[in-house]
Amino acid sequence: MKQAWNDLQTSHMIAGHISRGNPFGTSDVLRGIKVNEVKPLAKLIHKTYASYLPTAFPVHYYGMPNGKIYIIYSRFYEIKFGGSGLEFVFAEHKEFNFDYINELVVPAKRIKNVTTIFAESIDKPNQEITILKIRRGLNSYGEATNILNQEAREMIMYA
16 A cells, blocks of 8 residues: 555656656656656566575565666574564666566576576576665655655656
């Protein structure tokens, strides 16, 4: 419900920019992307509950407008005196790129085994990922996705 509300707010914000003519101009299409739709800009392309990443929680793979694939996963961290908390990790997948307009995942390098299943090739041992940031204080994947959608908006507006 919260995600749907945030998507609705995003749609109203973008519609407001379109009606004012700034920064999107008078068109509802920016760089080939329809910005007046009620859809998140970060596109969920894969979700797995069991991953090779160091987490016991689900891992979400998102295609971004800049052609990269971002990963969100959560993990525990230790707090003083034996406590623990939950942090969300935002990372970039280096082995694949994302064609945002056509919604296609493209290998960054040539894959040796062409018959592998997508889920097996994107989530495998020793993935090449770069951690971009770690956020503590988030309560859900929905909040983490909102942060990712905000970055996607910035990628579109300032690209």
